[in-house]
Amino acid sequence: MQIYLDYSATTPTRPEAIAAMQAALSEQWGNPSSLHVWGQRAAIVVERARVQVARLINAPAESIVFTAGGTEADNLAIMGVVRQYATPQHMIISSVEHSAIAEPVRWLEQLGWQVTRLPVDAQGRVNSLDLRAALQENTVLVSIIYGQSEVGTLQPIQALGTIARAHGAVFHTDAVQVAGRLPLDMQQLPVDLLSLSSHKLYGPQGAGALYVRPGVTLLPLVSGGGQEAKLRSGTQAVPAIAGFGVAAELAMQEMAIETPRLMHLRDYLFEQLADVPGLLPTGVSGAALKTASASRLPHHASFYLPSADGETLNGKTLVRQMNLAGIGISAGSACHSGKLSPSPILQAMGYSDRAAKAGIRLTLGRQTIAADIDWTVMVLKQVLARLAPEPSLLRI
Ligand SMILES: Cc1ncc(COP(=O)(O)O)c(C=O)c1O
The missing domain is CATH 3.40.640.10 (Type I PLP-dependent aspartate aminotransferase-like (Major domain))
Structure with missing residues (x-):
């Protein structure tokens, strides 16, 4: 079983976008700046995508x-x-x-x-x-x-x-x-x-x-x-732009249903992890979680390991262990995953250097269902119990 919970790092390209890209690659491959019909075909693709992306943000x-x-x-x-x-x-x-x-x-x-x-x-x-x-x-x-x-x-x-x-x-x-x-x-x-x-x-x-x-x-x-x-x-990347346009249009159409669904799942995840020893939500105390989730991205949950020592137990250790169990999460921002320095974001929020090396992020998306959350929570609890077994270590 594999569960992807890293939708803030990237999302799987949706089939409708892939279809638009395939058409651009095989049929609308002209240079959109060319005046002839091949160019015009590609230019139409780019301008249609411009309208689709503009509509997503209600802009001209x-x-x-x-x-x-x-x-x-x-x-x-x-x-x-x-x-x-x-x-x-x-x-x-x-x-x-x-x-x-x-x-x-x-x-x-x-x-x-x-x-x-x-x-x-x-x-x-x-x-x-x-x-x-x-x-x-x-x-x-x-x-x-x-x-x-x-x-x-x-x-x-x-x-x-x-x-x-x-x-x-x-x-x-x-x-x-x-x-x-x-x-x-x-x-x-x-x-x-x-x-x-x-x-x-x-x-x-x-x-x-x-x-x-x-x-x-x-x-x-x-x-x-x-x-x-x-x-x-530079000549526009017509296939990528075509896929972007279709994805933007569909995101707009689906938002009214998909966003509340994600919020619900995100809150369920927070609830399920609320009493897990060795894991605390970042940026909020347990009691304030309900109100704080209104000012968070709808698909986003982040935590840190208060028992982390910053060296053998840190956010990356947990990410690796979860990966071995088939679950994709990330340690803070994806761009910091290559190096073990404290997260500047967590530092700016007042966390110690040790805690700022111990952030994890679970981000949900279109393919996420409640059963994925249940399984992830179960695995996370097991991994944490193994990595941070001593109750005395669970306080900072
Ligand atoms: C807030 C934010 N800005 C910018 C970027 C960079 O976007 P891209 O990967 O398209 O260059 C990211 C990607 O992680 C992001 O999360």
Whole structure:
């Protein structure tokens, strides 16, 4: 028996998206910039997908710039704003950004940009008063992740965006984990730039998009033939974009049913693990779990091992043991799985270095059913009993 519970890392490409990709590969293989009929066929595929992705976030089609994924969309948002300034200015991010934001910003800091990283509370949430206090005359960009991939926290984007934009700063949010799972309405959200990724919503890997509010100016990260309204040169990856479009359309159609189903399963998972010795939910105490789950991603549950010693027992040990039992979970964010350093996200939330090496994440998706949760809980209890057998070790 194999159970995949790592839908925040990636999702299986849905058959409808694969069918659209196959058609693009075998029938609509022209270059979408070519004027002849082969080119026109491919261009129709790209423009249809643009409409489908735009509808998912209630935005005009022309506001969608296709990229090679969420990381590139994040980089385009940051660098697209920054490159317009001849001299370094000030920008604000949160202390719980994905590395696709944190890393380019760290590099810009070395080039002289002034960066404020907003603190978060024990749940991982940014306080809008902190944002207000951090704004400076030369703050040109604010970027705050919408749904945190490691601990699932949703940020108060409505409030944060309103404050940033009233100040005249461009406001970006990374909605890679939110899109397709919660409604996103660009007519309502005070957001200038928003990042999306196809493979987090059952489309293929290698496609993503940046929403650019009409009127907001950016400079490209990749220059060349001027595709994607001159913001992302290079022949579009037509098959991947075709699959992304279909996945976005279906995610929108299914959200009203699928999201409450996932929330229900997620809450069931928290309940089943509530009294397990050696495992605590991250970002929330047991009693506050019910209210806290409203401000979490619907499919997301995260925990840590309070008895972990950081060396022989840590998040990765548990992930490996679960893998041996046929269950795929992850240790914090997938991007940190290669190295055993404390999670900067958990550190920012106030966890000790030892605890910050002991985070795990279980993320649910379309194929998850209640029986998968039951089996996973049973296996997790057995593995934990084996790894952390001494009751004296279960307290920090
Ligand atoms: C919040 C967030 N932003 C950005 C990315 C990067 O997206 P991609 O894998 O499409 O480059 C991820 C992927 O893990 C993510 O979770």
